[in-house]
Amino acid sequence: MDAGDLAVFAAVARAGGINRAAQALNTVQSNVTQRVRLLERELGVPLFHRHSRGVTLTSAGTQLLPYAQRIGQLLAEARRAATNGAEPSGRLAIGSLETTAARRLPPLLTRYATAYPRVDIVLQTGTSAELVEDVLERRLEGAFVAGPVGNPELIEETILEEELVVVTAPRVRTLDGCLAPRPGMAEIKILVLRAGCSYRQRFEQILAMRGVAGVRRLEFGTVDGIIGCAAAGIGITLLPRAVIEPALRDGRVAAHALPPAEARVATVFIRRRDAFVSTALARFLDGAREGAAGADGAAAESLSRRA
Secondary structure (H helix, E strand, O other): OOHHHHHHHHHHHHHHHHHHHHHHHOOOHHHHHHHHHHHHHHHHOOEEEEOOOOEEEEEHHHHHHHHHHHHHHHHHHHHHHHHHHOOOOOOEEEEEEEEHHHHOOOOOOOHHHHOOEEEEEEEEEHHHHHHHHHOOOOOOOOOEEEEOOOOOOOEEEEEEEEEEEEEOOOOOOOOHHHHHOOOOOEEEEEEEEEOOOOOHHHHHHHHHHHHOOEEEEEEEHHHHHHHHHHHOOOOOEEEEEHHHHHHHHOOOEEOOOOOOOHHHEEEEEEEEOOOOHHHHHHHHHHHHHHHHHHHHHHHHHHHHHHO
């Protein structure tokens, strides 16, 4: 099988049509059609069902697609390895939790972009579960997720530790008060990101351990939306203290401390154990470690003041 034919096949599967794939590949439709037919002829099976709306994968095509994608990713990694130099350059695809991206990454990205202008940084946010999958499938070179992950195919390095707090409207004075439904309310409303979010899982575990059975989940697409609704008293949530500090200083929300065993969560950087580490990624990790050292010092000072 030709790697170029597999790349065209994957592009057609991704686009859902020959014409759309040709546009994405910046080539003509006849070339895409020919490459797909050559691959089908070599394998002896049809890879697509053709219909008026485009194409859909056959069962054989569905089985082939992950291999075609993996080969494309390995070729891209091989290209990075062959062209890797002492000066970071090229594309660097990194994933991050939204909370980390919003609060921790802007200073790091600013310093990195200034120091290494030849690197094109692609930042993708998602839940821990989504980001772990993307790193395993080589769609990302690495990602910041909530740890521990415990996958033998991954190397995980603790970058920093966060303190998780229960976030409520300012009028809620105690932790017990925010975990008790108000009169006339049968359930506690929790404000969460979509399934796969590690903070959501941790919050549900904390509530279950306290015997809270009636929970209604309100899902949001952004952390800012969650903080705004917590401030308005629509529900309660669990977030790193650093993320809600601006709202806390402004008096828009209240933060309720948890016991250390429940409050501490590590943010780890994960990457595939067998993947090539480019100079661009190595320098990015150096910057993340330096930034985390400063953040840990500030966090320790803040905790000592509260004590």
